[in-house]
Amino acid sequence: MFNILDKADNVTGAVRAWLNPCVKAPIGFGAKAVALLVLLMAGNGSFAADLISITPNPPPTLNFPSIITMGRDNPNPYGPTVEQTFQVTLGQDVACNINRYIEIGSIPVTGTGSAEGVFKTGLSGIGVLLKMTRVLGGDVNDLKPLVSGSLGTLSDPGRNKGSYPIKISATLVPLKNGGAASGNVGSLPYIKLTLGAFGCMSGGPSVVQYLGSGTISGATxxxxxxxxxxxxxxxxxxxxxxxxxxxxxxxxxxxxxxxxxxxxxxxxxxxxxxxxxxxxxxxxxxxxxxxxxxxxxxxxxxxxxxxxxxxxxxxxxxxxxxxxxxxxxxxxxxxxxxxxxxxxxxxxxxxxxxxxxxxxxxxxxxxxxxxxxx
CATH class of the missing domain: 2.60.40.1090 (Fimbrial-type adhesion domain)
Known part of the structure; x- marks a missing residue:
């Protein structure tokens, strides 16, 4: 016989628990208020009714899961994303640009580490990231952060008659140094999206998209x-x-x-x-x-x-x-x-x-x- 360990003090399993005090606790969301509005507005004037159409119309309400847990130690602790895919149908070949105008009814989050497309909500420390398909006729999942007050080209001239998908997504995100409190998220931004084939028509179709907001619980x-x-x-x-x-x-x-x-x-x-x-x-x-x-x-x-x-x-x-x-x-x-x-x-x-x-x-x-x- 020989002793590898012979007394109680020969081995120390001093295993300590390290927690990161600088990272916020997990937070959860429960479905509650309806707050986010995605609105495709028609411009003033007349247009060819069969030139552009959008379906589904009306679209179903998008709801976040009733309970959402964001990881405390995940470097990108985003909540789940909800999204809606629309079909933009061109009733004839379009020889001019298809444009979209964005108006978002919220203040963008600014400062060090802030990402484009993130807007404030009614709850301190929680923002919402808004995105939309970058190019009509391209990869529907190639999403671009939305910027309020921007006029952009969704499709260059020469788009053929047919149906093309576009996607709008919204993701609840914790803000850096936000100090999120528990409570209803509330006051989520609305989005106005105006589509038009400017030079070919003076207006475009309308569709309204609603998003169900959530309540953050004070989970530890x-x-x-x-x-x-x-x-x-x-x-x-x-x-x-x-x-x-x-x-x-x-x-x-x-x-x-x-x-x-x-x-x-x-x-x-x-x-x-x-x-x-x-x-x-x-x-x-x-x-x-x-x-x-x-x-x-x-x-x-x-x-x-x-x-x-x-x-x-x-x-x-x-x-x-x-x-x-x-x-x-x-x-x-x-x-x-x-x-x-x-x-x-x-x-x-x-x-x-x-x-x-x-x-x-x-x-x-x-x-x-x-x-x-x-």
């Missing part, structure tokens, strides 16, 4: 039970015969991590970081190399986590970051698929793994974990 981020937020493992001694070959493992010990999400429904991830060697991207935890701290050779430590959605996973280590897409970030659970749950328990197992010729002694390691709510 998830929290970790402080009683087990710092996980400590004291592995028992093992015999060399329990680790017969390189890659074999033994001596597993489990600890539970309790996470409570309340009413929030994020997609939950975690990244584990090797504290001794933060650049480590392998699945083997670097041993603490202080004097008399880790004296064993040919062995390392591994961590395994059991998740509700995907079962047991061997943990590979990554950087100390909550950003979406971080290297070796592990998916834990999509809480949106478990509407009746608020608390989640994850089992984390520490174990020995053989890496080479074994020299008896102690083994100590230190890691941290970073939760990410997306």
């Amino acid at each position: 981020t998830c929290s970790i039970n402080p009683a087990n937020a710092a996980l400590s493992f004291q592995l028992q001694a093992v015999d060399s015969k329990d680790l017969p070959t390189i890659g074999s493992n033994a001596g597993g010990q489990a600890r539970l991590l309790n996470v409570d999400c309340g009413d929030a429904r994020p997609n939950m991830f975690a990244t584990f970081t090797d504290s001794t060697n933060p650049g480590n991207r392998s699945d083997k935890l670097t041993l603490v190399d202080a004097e008399d701290d880790s004296t064993a050779k040919g062995v390392a430590l591994q961590l395994v986590i059991a998740t509700p959605d995907e079962g047991a996973k061997l943990i590979s280590f990554g950087p100390d970051s909550s950003a979406a897409g971080t290297a070796n970030q592990i998916h834990l659970v999509n809480t949106a698929t478990r509407p009746g749950s608020s608390g989640y328990i994850f089992t984390i197992i520490a174990r020995y793994v053989r890496t080479g010729t074994i020299t008896p002694g102690r083994v100590n390691g230190l890691a941290t974990y970073t939760m990410s709510y997306q």
Whole structure:
């Protein structure tokens, strides 16, 4: 027999929970007021009734999902997009430009980091991104942000008789440094879109599009039970015969991590970081190399986590970051698929793994974990 770990203080599993205090909590929207208006206005004067037509008319109301969760740690935490596709039908070949005039009844969001096409709503910290198909007869999904008061060409001269799709989309977005509060979004902008074949006709058809707005609930981020937020493992001694070959493992010990999400429904991830060697991207935890701290050779430590959605996973280590897409970030659970749950328990197992010729002694390691709510 030999001791790789022989006392309770030989291994420290000081695993700390890092939260990003600079990123806002997930927010949800519930369907409520009707507020966004997309209006294709007719110009003054007469025009050939069969030159341009738009369908469907009237179009159905577009509604956001009743509950929307935006990821706290996602670098682009946009809400869902609602969109309507119209068919613009030309009753005859058109030899002049087809133009559209945009008027938006809201103030555009300005300042550092602001994107074109984002307009203010009635709720601080929440904007709406408005887009429309760039070119009639092109890719209907090639969308261009809308700018209020702009007169632009939707199609160059020479457009043949036929039917062409255009799309209008709206996306609720969190504003940088907006400090979004809970409540009804309200006061969403309206859009006036006037189509006309100027030079060929003096007006165009009309269609009205409404969008159902939402209410943001004051949902909070998830929290970790402080009683087990710092996980400590004291592995028992093992015999060399329990680790017969390189890659074999033994001596597993489990600890539970309790996470409570309340009413929030994020997609939950975690990244584990090797504290001794933060650049480590392998699945083997670097041993603490202080004097008399880790004296064993040919062995390392591994961590395994059991998740509700995907079962047991061997943990590979990554950087100390909550950003979406971080290297070796592990998916834990999509809480949106478990509407009746608020608390989640994850089992984390520490174990020995053989890496080479074994020299008896102690083994100590230190890691941290970073939760990410997306």
